[in-house]
Amino acid sequence: DQQVKQNSPSLSVQEGRISILNCDYTNSMFDYFLWYKKYPAEGPTFLISISSIKDKNEDGRFTVFLNKSAKHLSLHIVPSQPGDSAVYFCAHHGQNFVFGPGTRLSVLP
Amino acid sequence: DVKVTQSSRYLVKRTGEKVFLECVQDMDHENMFWYRQDPGLGLRLIYFSYDVKMKEKGDIPEGYSVSREKKERFSLILESASTNQTSMYLCASRPTSGNTGELFFGEGSRLTVL
Numbered sequence: 001d002q003q004v005k006q007n008s009p010s011l012s013v014q015e016g017r018i019s020i021l022n023c024d025y026t027n028s029m030f031d032y033f034l035w036y037k038k039y040p041a042e043g044p045t046f047l048i049s050i051s052s053i054k055d056k057n058e059d060g061r062f063t064v065f066l067n068k069s070a071k072h073l074s075l076h077i078v079p080s081q082p083g084d085s086a087v088y089f090c091a092h093h094g095q096n097f098v099f100g101p102g103t104r105l106s107v108l109p
Numbered sequence: 110d111v112k113v114t115q116s117s118r119y120l121v122k123r124t125g126e127k128v129f130l131e132c133v134q135d136m137d138h139e140n141m142f143w144y145r146q147d148p149g150l151g152l153r154l155i156y157f158s159y160d161v162k163m164k165e166k167g168d169i170p171e172g173y174s175v176s177r178e179k180k181e182r183f184s185l186i187l188e189s190a191s192t193n194q195t196s197m198y199l200c201a202s203r204p205t206s207g208n209t210g211e212l213f214f215g216e217g218s219r220l221t222v223l
Binding site for chain 1: 113118142144149150151152153154157167199201211212213214215216217219
């Protein structure tokens with residue numbers, strides 16, 4: 001079974017600086033990893049994904065890096081903005097979806 | 110834009126009551142899902158459905174059932190609500206093919222069981 005871990009429950013970053021959110025997984029068999037962003041009292045929204053055949057995917061201020069040997073991926077947000085304050089979920093998409101517990105990002109003005 | 114609509118944003122129920130959570134999507138997606146979100150636990154899959162009349166148990170199906178009579182509608186049923194079912198419930202849908210597999214979520218239904 002796939003396990004997805006986000007070991008930092010929370011992260012605070014100054015506006016304009018880089019935010020790095022981390023995710024570790026246990027099972028090497030997967031198709032995609034996805035990052036979702038969730039504001040309070042709203043459903044998660046898709047942010048960015050990376051396929052198993054890539055090691056980097058970039059979309060504007062958001063970049064996801066995949067290190068398959070370490071079974072680790074990270075989401076970089078540069079520059080961080082106060083509107084980025086939310087809970088971020090890492091999700092594995094293989095046979096089904098497995099979500100990590102989430103990291104709460106606070107971007108301080 | 111894909112629209113996933115959950116009928117109730119906030120509900121308060123008493124222990125033992127029957128609870129219906131309705132979800133409708135307007136993009137003709139084959140796959141629909143019910144998750145619950147609890148702090149520190151992320152999103153956990155309760156049930157999912159690949160087609161009309163079909164349902165599959167997820168990771169935590171106990172105490173729940175589902176109904177998919179029409180392609181666009183997926184209902185979650187708590188036959189006898191208990192306090193440990195107090196949670197945020199999230200419905201999601203996605204097509205079988207054509208994208209990276211992203212799920213489209215509704216806004217969530219926050220259920221409190223007293």
